[in-house]
Amino acid sequence: MQHIISVLVENKPRVLARVASLFARRGYNIESLAVGHTQDPDVSRITLVVRGDEDILEQITKQLYKLIEVIKVGDFTESSYVDRELSLIKVNAPSNLRGEIVQTAEIFRARIVDVSEKSLLIEVTGTSDKIDALEQLMKKYGIIEMTRTGKIALARGSQSL
Amino acid sequence: MKMKGAQILIELLKKEGVTTIFGYPGGSVIDIYDALYQAPEIKHILVRHEQAAAHAADGYARTTGKVGICMATSGPGSTNLVTGLANAYMDSIPIIAITGQVGTRLIGKDAFQEADTTGITMPITKHNFLIKSIHELPLIVREAFLIASTGRPGPILIDIPKDVQTAEVDFNYPEKFEIPGYKPTYRGHINQINMTAQAIKEAKKPLLYVGGGVIASGASDILLEFAEKTDIPVTYTLMAKGAIPEDHRLSLGWLGMHGSYHANKAIMNCDLLIAVGTRFDDRVTGNTATFANRAKIVHIDIDPAEIGKNVKIHIPIVGDARNILNELNKRTETKKHDEWLQTIEKWKKEYIPKPPVSNELLAPTIIDLVYQATQGDAILVTDVGQHQMWAAKHFLCHQPRKWASSGGLGTMGFGLPAAIGAQVGNPDQTVVLFSGDGSIMMKIQELVTAVNNCLPLKIFVLNNNYLGMVRQWQECFFDCRYSSTHIINPDLANLAQAFGAEGIPVQNQEELDKAIQRALEVKDHPVLVDCRISKETNVYPFVPPGKSLDEMILE
Numbered sequence: 001m002q003h004i005i006s007v008l009v010e011n012k013p014r015v016l017a018r019v020a021s022l023f024a025r026r027g028y029n030i031e032s033l034a035v036g037h038t039q040d041p042d043v044s045r046i047t048l049v050v051r052g053d054e055d056i057l058e059q060i061t062k063q064l065y066k067l068i069e070v071i072k073v074g075d076f077t078e079s080s081y082v083d084r085e086l087s088l089i090k091v092n093a094p095s096n097l098r099g100e101i102v103q104t105a106e107i108f109r110a111r112i113v114d115v116s117e118k119s120l121l122i123e124v125t126g127t128s129d130k131i132d133a134l135e136q137l138m139k140k141y142g143i144i145e146m147t148r149t150g151k152i153a154l155a156r157g158s159q160s161l
Numbered sequence: 162m163k164m165k166g167a168q169i170l171i172e173l174l175k176k177e178g179v180t181t182i183f184g185y186p187g188g189s190v191i192d193i194y195d196a197l198y199q200a201p202e203i204k205h206i207l208v209r210h211e212q213a214a215a216h217a218a219d220g221y222a223r224t225t226g227k228v229g230i231c232m233a234t235s236g237p238g239s240t241n242l243v244t245g246l247a248n249a250y251m252d253s254i255p256i257i258a259i260t261g262q263v264g265t266r267l268i269g270k271d272a273f274q275e276a277d278t279t280g281i282t283m284p285i286t287k288h289n290f291l292i293k294s295i296h297e298l299p300l301i302v303r304e305a306f307l308i309a310s311t312g313r314p315g316p317i318l319i320d321i322p323k324d325v326q327t328a329e330v331d332f333n334y335p336e337k338f339e340i341p342g343y344k345p346t347y348r349g350h351i352n353q354i355n356m357t358a359q360a361i362k363e364a365k366k367p368l369l370y371v372g373g374g375v376i377a378s379g380a381s382d383i384l385l386e387f388a389e390k391t392d393i394p395v396t397y398t399l400m401a402k403g404a405i406p407e408d409h410r411l412s413l414g415w416l417g418m419h420g421s422y423h424a425n426k427a428i429m430n431c432d433l434l435i436a437v438g439t440r441f442d443d444r445v446t447g448n449t450a451t452f453a454n455r456a457k458i459v460h461i462d463i464d465p466a467e468i469g470k471n472v473k474i475h476i477p478i479v480g481d482a483r484n485i486l487n488e489l490n491k492r493t494e495t496k497k498h499d500e501w502l503q504t505i506e507k508w509k510k511e512y513i514p515k516p517p518v519s520n521e522l523l524a525p526t527i528i529d530l531v532y533q534a535t536q537g538d539a540i541l542v543t544d545v546g547q548h549q550m551w552a553a554k555h556f557l558c559h560q561p562r563k564w565a566s567s568g569g570l571g572t573m574g575f576g577l578p579a580a581i582g583a584q585v586g587n588p589d590q591t592v593v594l595f596s597g598d599g600s601i602m603m604k605i606q607e608l609v610t611a612v613n614n615c616l617p618l619k620i621f622v623l624n625n626n627y628l629g630m631v632r633q634w635q636e637c638f639f640d641c642r643y644s645s646t647h648i649i650n651p652d653l654a655n656l657a658q659a660f661g662a663e664g665i666p667v668q669n670q671e672e673l674d675k676a677i678q679r680a681l682e683v684k685d686h687p688v689l690v691d692c693r694i695s696k697e698t699n700v701y702p703f704v705p706p707g708k709s710l711d712e713m714i715l716e
Contacts, residue, residue: 010342013291018283025284055469062466068288068308071342 002031003057004083004153006161007046007064008072011037015069019046022067028052028060032085034150043071047152074161076153083153086123087131088113092142093120101141108134119144166295167196167326170259173302175202176334179230181585182259183208183217183578187234188274189261192326206585206614209606211238213578215245215316216604218256220579222249223565224540225586226379228309229256235263236274239320240281244572246316247285251569252400253373255314257305258282262322265293278320287315295328300335312345313464314377345463349480349488356476357435357459358492364433364457366501367393370416371482373400373568374438374462380483381405381561384437387490392498393435394505396424398445400568401438403558413505417445418704419550423508425702425710428453430504435459438482441471442569443706451709461485512715514701521695522673524548524623528555531593531621534677539591539619540583542566544576544600547629550700552595574603577620581607584616591619591681598624598650608660611687618687619680622653625696633699637714657689667692 009015016035023030031049038045050060057075064073076083093101098120102112105122108130114121124134131148155161164172170193174182183206186194197205208214211233218229233242239260249256263272279291288308290301298321305317361367375384375397381404388395388411395405396413405412414421416428428434434456439445446452449472459476460468468477478485516523528551541556543549543566558564565583567575580594601622611618632646657664663683665676667690680688702713 013293014279014283017280021283059466059470062468065342066464066466068340068343 001053001077002049002051004076004081004151005048005050005060006074006076006153007048007070008038008161009044009046010069010071011042011044012069015044016046018067018069019064022063026059026063028056032150034152047150049151072161074155076155080156081153082156083127083151084125085128085131085149085151086125087135087146087148089122089124089135089138089146090144091120091122091138092118092144094118097141101138104137105134110134162331163329164332165192165196165326166298166321166328167192169295169298169330169332170302170321170326171196171200171203172332173299174230175200177228177302177306179203179228181206181221182230182232183214183221183582184232185209185211185214185234185238187238187261189235189263189323190232190238190259192323193232193259193261193321206581206610208578208610210604211241212245212574213581213604213607213610215242215256215258216248216572216575216578217582217585219245219249219254219575220542220565220582221586222254222256222582223579224562224583226562227586228306229254229582230259231256232259233261234274235261235278236276239278240276243281243285246282246318248567248570248572248575249316250285250287252567253314253377254316255309256316257309258316258318260318260320261326262291262320264324265322266324268322278318282318285316286318289318289320291320292322292325295325295330298325299333300338303335303338304340307340308343312343313374346465346479347463347481347484349461349478349485351488353476353478354485354488355492357478357489360433360457360459360476361391361393361435361489361493361496365498366431367391367433367435367498368427368431368456369393369395369435369437370397370428370439371395371401371404371437372398372439374482375401375404376561378438378463378482379561380438380486383483383486383490385409387486387493390490391493391496392502394427394502396420396427398439398442398568399553399566402553402564402566403561406559407557408559415553416710418447418706419700419702421554422512422702422713422715423505425704425713426508427505429455429709429711431456433457433459435461437461437486438463440467443471446472447704447708447710447712512702515716517695517698519695519698522667522669522692523698524551524694525555527621527623527673527692527694528552528595530673531619531677532556534681535591535593539563539593540565540587542576542580542583542592542594544594544596545571545573546597546600547633547700548595548597548600548623551623556593556595573600576600577604577607577611580618580620581611581614581616584611584618585614594618594620596620596622597629598622598626598653599628599648601653602650605656608657608662608687608689612661615685616687617684620687620689622689622691623694624650624653624691625694625698626650627696630700632697636697636699637703637705653689653691657687662687662689665690
């Protein structure tokens with residue numbers, strides 16, 4: 001089962017390496033990873049998407065807590081949360097197809113952020129499914145290149161991790 | 162007053178109560194060595210290979226309960242510490258390694274003697290630090306000592322670039338500090354403790370299985386009190402040898418692959434297993450699916466990640482072993498388990514290992530004799546292999562911290578430097594080292610360290626011209642194909658003499674008796690007794706890897 005884990009860490013050098021090294025050493029797979037600082041510049045939040053049964057997730061959480069620079073670990077899977085990814089998709093856009101591509105992007109509330117004679121650069125945010133769907137539709141025009149951030153997530157409601 | 166980083170480091174070490182450092186100088190620690198030269202309060206033991214510095218700090222920590230300190234230069238000095246750090250990490254031993262690093266401006270430029278020490282040691286330290294500025298130095302040293310010695314203890318490495326050692330600032334000692342992500346749990350959950358007390362009340366065949374955590378938390382006395390009051394027999398891991406007196410009526414000896422027959426039988430037949438400060442290592446459990454499969458299992462450990470890692474636990478209790486055993490003791494009533502103890506006694510009589518008939522010297526006999534000659538009043542250190550198992554079986558320990566052996570990592574070469582650390586930390590005690598001809602050669606150069614420091618180590622090399630434990634496996638599982646396990650050694654007694662130690666070759670009983678007597682009377686230099694033993698004797702009982710604890714090969 002897929003789990004989204006949020007890890008609050010001290011914003012210090014090598015802390016990401018410690019987390020990544022832990023996952024590598026214990027044989028846990030990371031499906032996606034996103035990291036950035038929080039409202040407190042001394043604290044960063046690492047959002048991990050991992051797959052595993054209950055026992056593995058319990059071990060992952062406990063092993064993360066053993067890292068001295070890890071302050072808090074939360075698993076969103078059981079609670080109500082909002083998760084988002086951002087993607088940039090550069091797609092072939094000859095003038096005769098351009099209108100069609102822009103219309104499709106609008107349906108996804110995606111934005112055109114760069115235009116050239118032959119291409120469009122589309123910025124889209126949303127759940128993984130939404131980005132998958134847009135990617136699928138863009139394939140027929142020919143995706144020149146694309147990039148996706150890892151997933152980020154926060155719990156709904158006023159409580160924090 | 163302005164002070165150099167190197168001087169500040171020494172001041173901080175003094176404030177932490179450090180009296181001894183095991184180390185080896187080099188270009189990137191030359192400033193620290195200069196500061197050390199001017200600090201007579203701290204004794205520096207010069208080893209001859211940095212790995213030995215780490216093992217010596219480890220042996221010192223195991224036998225004194227204090228944090229052991231080792232020091233090495235950047236690059237090769239640091240990489241040589243790696244095995245020692247991994248060894249201390251596996252056995253949760255508090256040591257601090259101080260390493261020099263190239264100047265901050267050179268880091269990442271592949272400078273001379275540069276290695277990514279913090280990167281390399283990340284998975285084998287409890288935590289490590291690379292100091293980027295002299296202003297961080299005091300707090301980091303304080304944090305290092307706290308982290309090494311609290312919670313589940315472990316090794317810490319502090320990497321100090323050259324320019325941090327030479328920079329000058331006003332020394333401010335951080336009196337108070339907090340590490341936001343480090344808050345070990347010491348007190349056990351009271352409901353869980355009550356549930357355990359209830360389980361003890363109901364149990365007919367309870368068993369205590371204790372590990373190194375009992376030693377680390379200083380819980381031996383309370384363990385004994387609790388076991389006696391509840392009449393629960395105790396088995397222990399190699400790490401907890403000495404946690405209770407080994408000749409106590411409730412002591413079953415240590416368990417596992419080469420553990421005692423009746424301890425393994427007890428594991429497989431108990432109805433309540435109380436595991437304390439132990440991690441269900443594969444050499445202890447054998448097949449985890451069958452391990453204690455008739456029992457309700459309670460696991461008490463300060464490291465939450467150990468609970469449920471290898472074996473399913475019914476009652477987990479996170480916290481300090483001493484605290485929790487104390488709470489349990491208060492909540493339990495006096496009990497008797499005569500029937501259960503009689504069953505165990507029956508198993509004990511069922512299997513009494515017979516000494517093989519041989520004209521040659523046998524390792525167990527030698528160990529028995531040394532044990533008798535010392536009356537058990539010694540610190541026992543071993544290397545790794547057959548001799549380690551024999552020594553652990555035949556040389557009993559009746560107190561904690563009288564035993565140093567590489568449990569988790571199984572590091573050949575640990576013995577001699579660890580014995581040096583033990584003797585330096587306990588100058589008034591007799592330190593006996595049992596080693597093998599394979600193990601001793603891995604760190605033989607440290608004999609000169611022992612000679613230089615007038616350490617009266619009693620070293621018994623059980624020499625069978627084999628890497629005996631591997632040979633035993635080859636005999637049992639590889640049809641006696643002794644691939645690369647027959648070894649041809651130098652004359653070890655003469656070699657010892659060349660180092661300035663005393664070397665005594667021993668071929669027969671008479672020579673052995675004399676050598677033991679001589680070794681024990683020497684007070685100012687190490688004695689190495691090269692005991693030529695029977696070549697192809699095996700360690701029994703023997704649970705083949707992955708098998709259940711009741712599937713022991715007995716002879």
